[in-house]
Amino acid sequence: MQPTITPLDATIGATITDIDLANLDADTWNIVEDAFHEYAALVFPAQNLTDEAQVAFANRFGDIEILRGNPADKAVQISNQKPDGSVLQPDEHRFKALRGNEGWHTDSSYMPLAAKASILSAQVVPSAGGETAVADMRAAYDDLDQGMKDRIEGLSAYHSLYQSQAKIGHIVKTGAGYGYHDKGAPLRRLVNTHPATGRKSLFIGRHAYSIPGMEDGEAQELLDELLDFACQPPRTYFHDWRPGDVFMWDNRCALHAARPYDYSETRIMRHTRIAGEPESELAATGRDQRAAGFQPSTSNR
Ligand code: OGA
Ligand code: MN
Numbered sequence: 001m002q003p004t005i006t007p008l009d010a011t012i013g014a015t016i017t018d019i020d021l022a023n024l025d026a027d028t029w030n031i032v033e034d035a036f037h038e039y040a041a042l043v044f045p046a047q048n049l050t051d052e053a054q055v056a057f058a059n060r061f062g063d064i065e066i067l068r069g070n071p072a073d074k075a076v077q078i079s080n081q082k083p084d085g086s087v088l089q090p091d092e093h094r095f096k097a098l099r100g101n102e103g104w105h106t107d108s109s110y111m112p113l114a115a116k117a118s119i120l121s122a123q124v125v126p127s128a129g130g131e132t133a134v135a136d137m138r139a140a141y142d143d144l145d146q147g148m149k150d151r152i153e154g155l156s157a158y159h160s161l162y163q164s165q166a167k168i169g170h171i172v173k174t175g176a177g178y179g180y181h182d183k184g185a186p187l188r189r190l191v192n193t194h195p196a197t198g199r200k201s202l203f204i205g206r207h208a209y210s211i212p213g214m215e216d217g218e219a220q221e222l223l224d225e226l227l228d229f230a231c232q233p234p235r236t237y238f239h240d241w242r243p244g245d246v247f248m249w250d251n252r253c254a255l256h257a258a259r260p261y262d263y264s265e266t267r268i269m270r271h272t273r274i275a276g277e278p279e280s281e282l283a284a285t286g287r288d289q290r291a292a293g294f295q296p297s298t299s300n301r
Contacts, residue, residue, distance in 0.1 A: 001018050001019070001020075001028075002018065003016050003017065003018050003019040003028060003031055003032070004016065004017045004018045005031075005035055007039065008039075008041075008043070008237050009234075009237075010136065010233070010234050010235065010236060010237040011136045011138075011139035011234050011235050012039060012040050012041050012134055012135070012136035012138075012139070012235060012236075012237055012254060013039050013040070013041035013042070013043065013134060013136075013237045014035055014038075014039040014041075014042060014043070015042075015043040015044075015045065016032065016035060016042055016043070016044055017044075017045060019032075019044065020047075021044055021047050021049060021053065021057045021246060022047070022049055022050075022053040022056075022057070024057070024060070029060055032060075033060075033061075036061075036117070036248070036250060037194075037196050037197050037250075040134075040136060040138065040249065040250040040253050040254045041134045041237065041247070041248065041249040041250070041254055042247070042248050042249075043239060043245065043246075043247050044245070044246040044247070044248075045242070045244075045245050046242070046244045046245065047121065047244060047245070047246045048243075048244040049121055049246060051075045051270065054075050054119060054121055054246070054270060054272050055074045055075050055272055057119065057246075058074070058117075058119050058272040058273075058274050061116060061117055061274045062116055062117075062274045062275055062277065063274070063275045064272060064273065064274060064275065065108060065113075065115055065273040065274065065275040067271070067273060074272060075270050075271070075272045076270070076271050076272075077123075077268055077269070077270060077271075078098070078101070078120070078268075078269040078270070078271045079123075079124075079266075079267065079268040079269065080094075080095065080098060080263060080266065080267055080268075081124075081266045081268055087263060087264060087265075087266060088263070090263075093170075095263075096165065096168065096169070096170035097165070097170070097172075098258070099168060099170075100161075100164060100165050100168060100170065100206075101257065101258040102257055102258050102259065102260060103164065103168075103205075103206035103257060104133075104135060104205050104206060104227060104230075104231050104255040104256070104257045105164070105205040105206045105207055105255060105256065105257065106203070106205045106207070106251045106252075106254070106255055106256070107251045107256075107273055108251070108273065108276070109159040109186065109188060109203070109205060109207045109208070109251075110159040110160050110161040110162075110164075110180055110185060110186060110207045111180065111186065112180070112186055112282060112283060113275060113276045113278065113281055113282050113283075114159075114186070114188070114251065114252075114276045114281040114283070115251040115273050115274060115275065115276055115281070116250070116251060116252065116274045116275060116276045116277065116281060117248055117249065117250050117251055117273075117274040118248060118249060118251060118256070118271060118272070118273050118274070119246060119247075119248040119271070119272045119273075119274070120132060120246070120247050120248070120269050120270065120271055121244070121245065121246045121247075121269065121270045122241040122242065122243050122244065122245050122268075122269055123243060123268040123269060123270055124243065124266050124267060124268040125241045125242065125243055125267060126261040126262060126265035126266070126267050127262075127265060128261060128262070129259055129260055129261030129262065130241065130258070130259060130260075130261035130267045131238045131239055131240050131241065131258075131259040132238070132239045132241070132247055132256060132257070132258055132259070133231075133236055133237065133238045133239070133256060133257045133258075133259060134236065134237050134239075134249050134254050134255065134256045135230055135231040135235050135236045135254060135255045135256070135257075136235040136236075136253070136254060137192075137201035137202040137203065137204070137230060137253050137254055137255060138194075138199050138200070138201040138253050139234075139235045140201070140202045140226075140229065140230035140231075140235055141191065141200050141201050141202045142200075143229075143235075144202075144226075144229070148226075149191075151222075152190045152191060152202075152222075152226070153191055155189070155190045155191075155211055155213075155214075156187045156188055156189050156190065156211065156212060157187070157188060157190060157204070157208040157209065157210060157211050157219070157223065158182075158185040158186065158187050158208070158209060158210045158211075158212075159185055159186050159187075159188055159205075159207040159208050159209070160180060160181045160182070160185040160207060160209060161179065161180075161181075161207060162174050162179050162180075162181035163181060163185075163207070163209045163210075164206040164207045164209070167206075185210075186283035187212070187283055188203055188208075188283050189203060190202065190203055190204065190208075190211075190226075191203065192252060192253065194250075194252055194253050195252070195277065195279065195280035199253065201252070201253035202226060202230055203252075204223055204226050204227055204230065204255070205227070205255050206227075208223050209223070211223075230255070231255065231257075238259065241269075251276075252276075252280070252281070
């Protein structure tokens with residue numbers, strides 16, 4: 001069976017059909033990996049993967065990032081359903097974490113090792129809304145005017161989950177784990193060079209907040225302006241889920257966001273996150289970088 005690749009109606013993304021992700025031969029895997037590099041986001045409708053099959057597919061791309069501290073949790077539920085079957089309420093920690101996903105972001109940019117790719121599969125979807133959107137940061141970079149390209153070329157921003165959640169009224173713990181903050185947060189170039197394709201892209205999103213050498217208000221204005229510009233058609237795609245669908249994106253050159261829905265309904269997704277590669281996705285924390293006289297290179301290091 002030869003897979004069929006159909007580009008989406010956007011600068012990013014393709015749908016791949018006539019494929020079984022649970023049973024990929026070497027040739028088919030090569031087709032998938034090439035398409036991942038070309039399109040940066042891939043939709044695989046109606047795969048109905050088991051946890052194990054999703055993790056095995058993710059592992060073809062690289063190591064799995066362990067999200068909740070338990071090495072057994074290579075596939076985690078992104079869900080508003082509690083163990084007793086009821087849904088999370090607005091004042092609950094997990095609810096606020098989920099709402100955070102509704103801002104455009106790239107996964108784990110606030111960690112020393114940013115993520116390479118993320119794979120979501122839909123288990124239970126609400127009757128309306130709850131889409132997942134992606135935005136093409138390669139096309140966004142290409143479409144900037146030359147003045148802006150020149151302005152941002154040498155700039156880097158600190159990325160912090162503490163900061164991005166605080167903005168929506170959710171205070172998370174700081175310190176090691178997911179709470180790197182202040183000048184201890186990872187510092188990443190605004191212009192990223194993709195390690196596989198060599199294409200430049202904007203590396204921004206809600207976790208980016210402060211730019212060395214720039215006053216914080218001015219930095220925020222610049223980051224907001226870039227984000228507003230970047231996440232517009234034809235650079236965006238909104239995936240309207242059906243249970244069983246698999247959707248993945250390249251965190252190095254795409255932003256993504258969850259879309260709101262009626263939170264009294266249940267939405268259960270399964271997430272597997274592929275770790276970045278130290279050669280291209282490792283940012284020492286700001287403190288370490290300063291101590292080492294660190295100079296950011298062209299690809300997020
Ligand atoms: C994530 C995420 C979006 C969604 O799992 O990292 O951003 O639509 N999810 O649930
Ligand atoms: Mn995410």
